[in-house]
Amino acid sequence: MVNLTGVELTGVPAAVETVLAEFFQATTPALESIYPTAAEAGSALADFVMTGGKRVRPLFVYAGRQCAGELDDDPDGVKITVSETLRACAAIELIQACALVHDDILDRSDTRRGRPTVHRRFETLHAQRGWDADSGHYGDSAAILIGDLALAWADDLFHGVAPLPADRQTPPPRPVPFAASAVWSQMRTEVLGGQFLDITNEVAGDESLTAAYRVMEYKTAAYTVARPLELGATLGGAEPALCRELHGIGIDLGVAFQLRDDLLGVFGDPAETGKPSGDDLIAGKRTALLAVALEHADAAQSDLLRDCVGTRLTEAELTTAREVLAATGAVSEIEQQIDARRDAGLARIAALDVTDRARADLTALAHRITSRNR
Numbered sequence: 001m002v003n004l005t006g007v008e009l010t011g012v013p014a015a016v017e018t019v020l021a022e023f024f025q026a027t028t029p030a031l032e033s034i035y036p037t038a039a040e041a042g043s044a045l046a047d048f049v050m051t052g053g054k055r056v057r058p059l060f061v062y063a064g065r066q067c068a069g070e071l072d073d074d075p076d077g078v079k080i081t082v083s084e085t086l087r088a089c090a091a092i093e094l095i096q097a098c099a100l101v102h103d104d105i106l107d108r109s110d111t112r113r114g115r116p117t118v119h120r121r122f123e124t125l126h127a128q129r130g131w132d133a134d135s136g137h138y139g140d141s142a143a144i145l146i147g148d149l150a151l152a153w154a155d156d157l158f159h160g161v162a163p164l165p166a167d168r169q170t171p172p173p174r175p176v177p178f179a180a181s182a183v184w185s186q187m188r189t190e191v192l193g194g195q196f197l198d199i200t201n202e203v204a205g206d207e208s209l210t211a212a213y214r215v216m217e218y219k220t221a222a223y224t225v226a227r228p229l230e231l232g233a234t235l236g237g238a239e240p241a242l243c244r245e246l247h248g249i250g251i252d253l254g255v256a257f258q259l260r261d262d263l264l265g266v267f268g269d270p271a272e273t274g275k276p277s278g279d280d281l282i283a284g285k286r287t288a289l290l291a292v293a294l295e296h297a298d299a300a301q302s303d304l305l306r307d308c309v310g311t312r313l314t315e316a317e318l319t320t321a322r323e324v325l326a327a328t329g330a331v332s333e334i335e336q337q338i339d340a341r342r343d344a345g346l347a348r349i350a351a352l353d354v355t356d357r358a359r360a361d362l363t364a365l366a367h368r369i370t371s372r373n374r
Helices: 009-032 036-050 056-067 082-106 118-128 135-158 178-204 209-235 240-267 279-283 288-296 299-308 315-327 330-350 356-370
Strands: none
Touching: 009 036, 009 056, 009 082, 009 135, 009 356, 036 082, 036 118, 036 135, 056 082, 056 209, 056 240, 056 356, 082 118, 082 135, 082 178, 082 209, 118 135, 178 209, 209 240, 209 288, 240 279, 240 288, 240 315, 240 330, 240 356, 288 299, 288 315, 288 330, 299 315, 315 330, 330 356
């Protein structure tokens, strides 16, 4: 067991991976006792979680906890300890795994982080083994269940309970404070509600900037930054006023994060993003980038962009779409919105009544997520 006492923010990703690795090791017997093929589901989930990912959400949980006051690892103390905080940080990565595995099915994506998506992995497995019925349907079905498993295990890990055999059960840890459980519950609801709104906007063809922002706020901003910050602060027993302010900061930074993602979804380098270039257009995403472009486009430009949404594009067609997005001024406007949201968040961080270390770490995170290339 890694010594988690006094973990610096930069050490959080590695510490979280240690917690996750130990959790997956502990849960393996539960699936193996069902049947070997059931254990393959757990192995695929562990492989997905442990190979890649920016660990952004755990960083914000930990940063929020730092804003609540100094951390210690005294199990008899009133405040949540470093170890308990890192358990929550790891649990949120399992919610992220659920969201990504399901998102890849919804978007019909072939790759994630430069590797086959979970549903494509099981589609290939089905074909290789010569099983009956449709390989694609099996792959989708397996991935849905694996995403569900990730969501269930996220709750288990957050509350300190693992599905262990009876002879390996240990006394339960201290219960998570009710206020933190309430934030955790609200976060899960928001990300699923935002995801549902996202797919509904796609099929309804809602091109409004209002709809795009609503998805950003709930599918990404609240879940990626605002709720993790609030969760960490709540775990540390912070006053409600500080929790509310951190949530507001998180919305600003989370929207900036998603706006950057919108640009990377069209202009990003696949070698950096791990996804095919232009994936958001191909998937039919009604992003803020597209909404702004359509607001400023002429008739010919609008027709071209609408023809690109939700269709497979050649490299030449993608290049043309990019040129139109730039020509309408949408790219520069989105960059301005990113800067405005980031600067608003930074100003609020500067005004927080927290330690210098907590402020510096949160400031660094704000710059990191709004100036990334993947």
